Amino acid sequence: MAAQLVALCVDAHDPLKLARFWGGVLGWQQADDRDGIALIPDDDTGFRLRFLPSEAEKDRQNQMHFDLTSASPETQQRTVGRALELGGRHHDVGQGPDATHVVLADPEGNEFCVIAAGNKFLAECGFVGALASDGSQQVGYFWSRALDWPLVWDQDEETAIRSPHGGPKITWGGPPFTPKTGRNRLRFDLAADGDLDPELDRLVRLGAARADSGSGPGPQGEVEMADPDGNEFTVWP
Numbered sequence: 001m002a003a004q005l006v007a008l009c010v011d012a013h014d015p016l017k018l019a020r021f022w023g024g025v026l027g028w029q030q031a032d033d034r035d036g037i038a039l040i041p042d043d044d045t046g047f048r049l050r051f052l053p054s055e056a057e058k059d060r061q062n063q064m065h066f067d068l069t070s071a072s073p074e075t076q077q078r079t080v081g082r083a084l085e086l087g088g089r090h091h092d093v094g095q096g097p098d099a100t101h102v103v104l105a106d107p108e109g110n111e112f113c114v115i116a117a118g119n120k121f122l123a124e125c126g127f128v129g130a131l132a133s134d135g136s137q138q139v140g141y142f143w144s145r146a147l148d149w150p151l152v153w154d155q156d157e158e159t160a161i162r163s164p165h166g167g168p169k170i171t172w173g174g175p176p177f178t179p180k181t182g183r184n185r186l187r188f189d190l191a192a193d194g195d196l197d198p199e200l201d202r203l204v205r206l207g208a209a210r211a212d213s214g215s216g217p218g219p220q221g222e223v224e225m226a227d228p229d230g231n232e233f234t235v236w237p
Contacts (some may be wrong), residue, residue, distance in 0.1 A: 210225055
């Protein structure tokens with residue numbers, strides 16, 4: 001059986017402040033969660049958000065960001081307005097004046113987009129339409145097999161997967177790639193379905209690598225790995 005995606009972890013200087021921001025934007029409730037604070041989805045998103053304390057500075061555009069959907073121009077404006085009221089800001093990533101989506105950043109500079117109404121690619125998705133990622137076609141294939149989620153897009157080196165149970169799409173945009181410098185601020189948490197060691201072996205066969213440098217599992221038995229593009233993720237027993 002495939003591992004389950006249980007959380008998207010977000011490094012934060014102030015986890016509580018960031019959780020309050022995203023809870024306000026998404027309408028999700030807070031809960032205590034391991035070493036940080038979590039937001040629990042009230043829809044079919046399928047994974048929680050975990051905000052973990054970190055002193056690392058943000059020095060590049062994140063490898064992943066949320067695309068939030070809109071049912072109408074008015075709802076797009078309301079989402080943008082709510083995010084700004086909660087402490088977000090407009091953000092320039094080179095989108096240009098003709099862009100129909102609105103690029104914002106949360107209080108710690110993490111990028112996200114509010115997509116215009118009528119987007120056909122995200123038409124079947126909920127408010128969290130996609131987790132848009134910088135990455136290769138190979139890594140899209142890896143995550144499809146790792147999670148046992150079908151490919152729902154595979155053209156021109158761009159890939160996307162989606163859980164059979166619905167929720168957001170996870171997309172990878174293909175080249176050119178933003179150079180990776182240091183640890184990603186956003187990372188996946190997986191839960192092994194069964195014994196941990198066979199699942200780790202399966203992920204390695206699919207193209208992942210253990211990132212613990214022989215130091216062994218963490219204090220709760222968790223193991224950090226990297227996908228074929230070098231993006232860190234953690235597998236929990």
